[in-house]
Amino acid sequence: MPGRIAAVSIVEAIAADLRSRVFSGELGSGEALTETDVASTYEVARPTAKASIEKLVAEGLLDRGTHKTARVVDLGPESVRDIYLARAYLESEVLRRLASGRTVPAGAVQANKDIAAVKSGAPLDVVEPDMRFHTSLIDAVGNTRISKMYRSLVGEVRLCMSRVQSLHLLDTALIQAEHQRLLELIEEGRGDEAAGLLDVHLGRARERLVAAMGGEAGPEAQLPSDLVAE
Amino acid sequence: MPGRIAAVSIVEAIAADLRSRVFSGELGSGEALTETDVASTYEVARPTAKASIEKLVAEGLLDRGTHKTARVVDLGPESVRDIYLARAYLESEVLRRLASGRTVPAGAVQANKDIAAVKSGAPLDVVEPDMRFHTSLIDAVGNTRISKMYRSLVGEVRLCMSRVQSLHLLDTALIQAEHQRLLELIEEGRGDEAAGLLDVHLGRARERLVAAMGGEAGPEAQLPSDLVAE
DNA sequence: CGCCCTTCGATTGTCTAACAAGTACACATG
DNA sequence: CATGTGTACTTGTTAGACAATCGAAGGGCG
Structure with missing residues (x-):
């Protein structure tokens, strides 16, 4: 069912365009509208x-x-x-629930494949499938x-993801590998470990972004030790 | 600092009034606006x-x-x-976090006192402090x-709470007692037990409301055994 | 007699034009 | 230098209007 025609209202269309302009960075932080x-x-x-505007x-x-x-919002540390x-x-918590039922969302699997398919030259293209990976997990619990x-x-x-990517704060391969591991842990029913890995995954992005914005980075910013060792 | 003067916009004022009319039941389910x-x-x-209207x-x-x-939304089971x-x-999850830090939110304590002060004849008056009890807990984690x-x-x-109260599905004293117990469990650092009690607390309200709406009630609808025994 | 189609009323989406009210910044004044 | 004033810009709200759309009522046809 390829995207049935949608007669969106004008305000929705404009909101969508503004949104993409904010994400692309064409509209920078603090810019007046x-x-x-x-x-x-x-x-x-x-x-x-x-x-x-009110929608945004x-x-x-x-x-x-x-x-x-x-x-445009100016996100501080x-x-x-x-x-x-x-x-x-x-x-x-979502990961724990999915792991307990060993349900691996098909959408998340596909999203991670799409991340792998992104050429390393276009870091901003990772944002969409990355976002989709995480929303797929959330949606999989089935609570609207x-x-x-x-x-x-x-x-x-x-917005945060776009910043992380345009500043090259994370390697695409690492993101993709950790997503993959998350899916495996879900399949194996190891919820706590999945949650722990997620904390690492998000914590690193978080602290690196904070550091890049001039804040004091926490210890989570570093790479996992096994990768540092190489 | 007693409620500083606020010049709310007209749309906000109207939205607020419509909201209260929906909560009070003056505007029933399915009513056109x-x-x-x-x-x-x-x-x-x-x-x-x-x-x-769009705000609501x-x-x-x-x-x-x-x-x-x-x-007006028509909430099904x-x-x-x-x-x-x-x-x-x-x-x-909030309860677990609060318990781990043994932080008992002052707002929640006050809200529960306010519930106790409500005369049994006006069940709808319980809704506001009850809501405030729960939002106080959430706000206490300090994440905006x-x-x-x-x-x-x-x-x-x-809206659900209003229905529960106007249908007399729960005794005020029971609500207040369970809230009190939740606060005690937080103070004692017993997060898992607090989360468990919350499940009972919410589960009972949920299933009774579902039953009152014509749905099939789950087993959570019953009273705790120690109270049934009297 | 029942069903489909058309038509009509009601309602929303959007526009133009305008005035009132508020904010922010420059300017003048003490 | 501090304070007050004023002016330009922007937003809040209004009025009235037209097009597009939806729902239902009514008429034609099988």
């Missing part, structure tokens, strides 16, 4: 632009107070830690509210 | 009413598809289970994203 600007660049009425604000990609211009810890919070909660985090998570 | 209706009852322009849709209190009138399981998912995720669930949770 006035309603009039958006309205004129997309040639729509201001209320329509307003609605799009709700997603956490834009910041704005009453009567103030919306700006504390926010990054907050985001990654919230992720770990949800995802580690949990999925929705995770969705409310996805915007910011993806 | 057209933009024009809302606009005329509050004497505002239609776009303003539209924005308010985002909160999960209203349902609506493109070009269709917004309606599956949705109720989904909601309560998502709650348990987040809250049980986790709090935000829980917020995205709160609307529906509160």
